[in-house]
Amino acid sequence: MSSSIETKPQAARHVNTNGRVAASAIIWVVLLFVPLWLPMVGGYTDLATRALIYAIAASGLNLVLGYTGGLSFGHAAYFGLGAYGAGLCLIYIAPSLPLAILAGTVLGGIAGILVGPMAMKRKGIYFAMITIAFGQMFYFIAVRWNGLTGGEDGLTGFSRVPLHIGAETIPLGADRFYYVVLALFAVVMAVIWQILRSPLGHSFVAVRENTTRLRFLGVAVDKQIWVAFAISTFITALAGALNAMLTGFASPDNLGWQLSGSFVVICVLGGMRSFWGPFLGAIIYIVAQDYLSSITQNWMSFIGLIFVLAVLFFPQGLLGFIKGRARS
Amino acid sequence: MEALLLYSAFNGLIVGIFYALMALGLSLILGLNGVINFAHGTFMALGGYVAFTIEPYVGFWGSLVVAPLLCVVLGVVVERILIRPLYGRDPLFSLLLTFGLAMIMEDLIRTIWGSIGQPFALPNYLNSPLSNSLFFLTGYRVVLILITALVTGALFAVLRYSRIGIRIRAGNADLETISAMGVNIFFLRAANFGIGIFLAGVAGILAAGQLGLSPSIGSQLIMPSFVAIIVGGVGSLLGSVLGGLIIGIASGITAAFFPVAQEVVIYVIMAVVLVARPRGLFGQEGLFE
Numbered sequence: 166m167s168s169s170i171e172t173k174p175q176a177a178r179h180v181n182t183n184g185r186v187a188a189s190a191i192i193w194v195v196l197l198f199v200p201l202w203l204p205m206v207g208g209y210t211d212l213a214t215r216a217l218i219y220a221i222a223a224s225g226l227n228l229v230l231g232y233t234g235g236l237s238f239g240h241a242a243y244f245g246l247g248a249y250g251a252g253l254c255l256i257y258i259a260p261s262l263p264l265a266i267l268a269g270t271v272l273g274g275i276a277g278i279l280v281g282p283m284a285m286k287r288k289g290i291y292f293a294m295i296t297i298a299f300g301q302m303f304y305f306i307a308v309r310w311n312g313l314t315g316g317e318d319g320l321t322g323f324s325r326v327p328l329h330i331g332a333e334t335i336p337l338g339a340d341r342f343y344y345v346v347l348a349l350f351a352v353v354m355a356v357i358w359q360i361l362r363s364p365l366g367h368s369f370v371a372v373r374e375n376t377t378r379l380r381f382l383g384v385a386v387d388k389q390i391w392v393a394f395a396i397s398t399f400i401t402a403l404a405g406a407l408n409a410m411l412t413g414f415a416s417p418d419n420l421g422w423q424l425s426g427s428f429v430v431i432c433v434l435g436g437m438r439s440f441w442g443p444f445l446g447a448i449i450y451i452v453a454q455d456y457l458s459s460i461t462q463n464w465m466s467f468i469g470l471i472f473v474l475a476v477l478f479f480p481q482g483l484l485g486f487i488k489g490r491a492r493s
Numbered sequence: 494m495e496a497l498l499l500y501s502a503f504n505g506l507i508v509g510i511f512y513a514l515m516a517l518g519l520s521l522i523l524g525l526n527g528v529i530n531f532a533h534g535t536f537m538a539l540g541g542y543v544a545f546t547i548e549p550y551v552g553f554w555g556s557l558v559v560a561p562l563l564c565v566v567l568g569v570v571v572e573r574i575l576i577r578p579l580y581g582r583d584p585l586f587s588l589l590l591t592f593g594l595a596m597i598m599e600d601l602i603r604t605i606w607g608s609i610g611q612p613f614a615l616p617n618y619l620n621s622p623l624s625n626s627l628f629f630l631t632g633y634r635v636v637l638i639l640i641t642a643l644v645t646g647a648l649f650a651v652l653r654y655s656r657i658g659i660r661i662r663a664g665n666a667d668l669e670t671i672s673a674m675g676v677n678i679f680f681l682r683a684a685n686f687g688i689g690i691f692l693a694g695v696a697g698i699l700a701a702g703q704l705g706l707s708p709s710i711g712s713q714l715i716m717p718s719f720v721a722i723i724v725g726g727v728g729s730l731l732g733s734v735l736g737g738l739i740i741g742i743a744s745g746i747t748a749a750f751f752p753v754a755q756e757v758v759i760y761v762i763m764a765v766v767l768v769a770r771p772r773g774l775f776g777q778e779g780l781f782e
Contacts, residue, residue: 236585238592283764286771290529290584291727294719295767301716302760309753422712426592433589466600472593476586477578 192441196347200340210339211411216451217343217350218407223431223443224357225400230429231437232361233393234373236293237284239300240428243273243398245420246303247405249314252415255323262326262337266349266406273402274395276303281394285387297422304420319416323409346407353400358440360396369393401428430472436482445483497749505745506738507634507703510641511714513737514696516721517645518689520733523722524665525685527584528576531591533718534711535598536690540564540697541706542606545613553616553702557640561694568690572683580682595712603708613701637699644695645734648688652730661685665728717744720763726776736774 195202199213222244229235250272251265258264284295307314314320327336328345337345360366368389371379379386409415418424427450435446453471457464475482481489515533522530530536544560551559571594579587619633652658660681663671672678700710717740725736740759748755766773 230585236588238588283767286767287723287727290523290527290588291723293584293588294529295723295763298716298719298723298760298763302757302764305756305760309757311753422716423596426589426596429585430589430593433585463600463604466597469593469596469600472589472596473575476590476593477575480582480586 188441192444193351196350199347200343210343212451212455214339214343214346214411215408216448217346218404218411219428219431219451220444220447221346221350221353221407222401222404223428223435223447224353225397225404226428227432227437227443228357228360228369228393228397228400229390230432231439231442232366232369232373233390235390235394236290237296237394237397238293238422238429239280239296239298239425240398240401241422241424242280242300242303242420243277243401244405244408244424244428245307245415245417246273246276247402247407248409248415248419249307249320250402251406251409252320252323253313255326256320260326262328262345262410265326266403266410269406269409270399270403273405274399277398277402278391278395281391281398282387285390285394297425300420300422300425304417304422307417307420314415317417319414319418320409321414324413325410342411346411349403349407353403354440354444357400361440365389365392426472427468430475433482434471434475434479436484436486436488439482439484439488442482442484449483498746501745501749502742503630503634503745504748505742507637507741508745509738509741510637511696511700511703511737512717512721512741513734514641514644514692514699515714515718516725516733516737517648517730518692518696519715519718520722520728520730521661521692522686522689524728525661525668526572526576526682527580528587528591529584530686530689531588531715532571532594532598533591533689533693534713534715535595535602536564536568536711537693537697537700537714538602538706538708538711539567539598540694541613541701541710542602542611542697543694544698544701545606545611545706548614553614553619557695557698560698561691564694564697565687565691569683569687572686576686577679577682599708599711606706606708608708610705610707612705615702619702633702637703640695640699644692648692649730651688657681657684717741717759720759722773723763724766724773726773729773729775732773732775739774 196217200210203210203213222240226237226240229237247269249269251269254265254268258268280296280299284292284299287295308317310316325337325342327334329335335341361369368379368384371384372386372389372393376386379389405419408419431446431450432443433446434449435444436442439445450471454464454468457467461467479486515537519530519533522528522533540560543563544556547559548556575590575594576587579590615633619636620631650658652662660671660676661684664676664678664681664685668678696714697711700714704710718737720740721737722733723736724740725732725734740762743762744755744759747758
């Protein structure tokens with residue numbers, strides 16, 4: 166049993182290398198021309214931007230969820246902290262887009278570094294419970310610290326500032342901002358790809374597959390999980406900062422448990438064991454949410470239904486399903 | 494000063510009772526079913542709303558019995574159809590499923606009963622304070638404490654003495670063995686789930702009388718219940734109850750002296766417990782991991 170688990174991915178990788186390269190190339194070309202083709206099929210650029218932002222957040226989460234197997238159900242906290250950090254930076258420090266994004270990313274990432282060791286005191290479902298609870302803590306800080314965060318109404322009073330490069334000032338419309346997000350998405354995916362190919366990434370997967378054996382080999386498992394958790398919160402916080410720049414608004418909902426659950430379901434929908442899974446899940450989720458909220462008031466029920474159906478009928482996710490079919 | 498302290502601590506105790514009842518049911522389900530029932534809060538809200546609807550016909554005391562039982566029926570159906578296929582699989586899936594279920598149920602409650610809060614009518618004789626000096630001690634609050642003590646006591650008695658209770662405890666220790674000994678563990682897990690939902694239903698009605706009804710009351714109360722379980726100690730039912738009361742009282746006192754931190758204090762306590770004593774106040778080392 167265990168030997169088949171170890172050899173299968175290797176064999177699959179051999180067979181599919183060409184196919185994978187072609188698929189990746191197609192994805193990038195399609196993404197590059199979104200502002201051209203999306204309006205033709207009835208979409209709008211901001212929708213694609215939002216899908217990319219959620220894809221960044223979920224890809225970050227998937228480092229913990231899919232690769233180390235830690236059930237983090239509180240990742241919206243770092244997304245929200247990224248959003249608030251970026252907004253607060255624009256309001257109080259300097260009207261600079263790169264600085265705001267950096268500030269949000271660092272704020273969320275530091276919170277992740279601090280929460281990680283406490284959450285890791287427990288494993289499995291208790292890890293999930295603790296991460297949810299810490300998420301709620303940040304939610305209540307945002308809601309109650311009225312003077313700084315705007316309380317229940319959320320943080321307003323900032324907007325997407327133009328990008329300054331040298332003496333040039335580039336205003337960021339919907340299309341240009343899409344390309345900013347796409348560039349950062351590419352960077353994030355490249356970073357995750359590199360991590361997963363490195364010894365560090367292999368140790369993440371080893372944590373998921375056999376923690377005990379890894380301990381016997383002398384690997385500091387807790388440290389590995391911590392590193393994975395911290396990296397993932399930085400990435401998710403980056404997505405939050407971008408989201409605040411997209412909407413010009415940071416809301417307590419950005420920190421809420423519904424959003425945390427949404428990130429997890431995005432990973433599951435697309436396929437937790439696949440590099441492109443969270444990206445695919447994000448597209449499905451954002452398109453479904455946009456469509457459902459336009460046709461019905463009860464869209465929350467339908468999103469919940471997506472959760473239930475994904476778990477019952479699609480536990481491998483879309484990519485896992487396709488790979489399974491291709492293999493058999 | 495003392496009066497304020499006593500008053501706020503008592504307010505906290507009342508809220509802590511709801512946390513404790515919720516945490517007790519969650520703990521039970523967590524133990525034998527191995528599921529974090531995220532929909533526990535919405536089952537609780539459902540208990541309150543059903544009681545609100547049937548109260549004109551069966552009265553307050555009648556609704557206190559009938560509404561939780563109706564929740565149990567729904568709960569057992571949910572367990573049978575949706576949760577049973579997920580036993581033995583990654584806990585991620587049951588958590589996601591109950592997550593989605595919570596969203597659906599909260600949305601349905603909002604659709605059926607409206608998104609605006611509803612007052613829950615109590616019998617008049619329960620609403621007045623018992624004495625002038627202890628103005629915060631209404632008849633209802635006394636009843637609330639008594640009912641909670643009764644329900645909790647009954648639960649512990651069932652677990653200690655009845656056959657099904659002994660089986661539930663044995664199943665917590667080693668499910669495979671009792672299954673091999675001929676216990677129908679599917680029935681056992683369904684019954685255990687039902688008991689947990691019953692507690693949620695009772696908590697819902699009691700909370701409706703105290704806090705009023707709103708569709709999000711379940712998701713408001715379930716998060717501190719998670720904290721109660723972690724603080725009290727994973728795997729310890731008594732710990733869950735005491736954990737709930739402790740964070741309730743702490744939150745109540747904080748609400749009087751430093752109101753902005755009344756929710757955050759709960760999570761700070763959790764962080765302190767996780768650092769100082771990771772297994773919780775009453776938890777056993779290494780249980781359920």
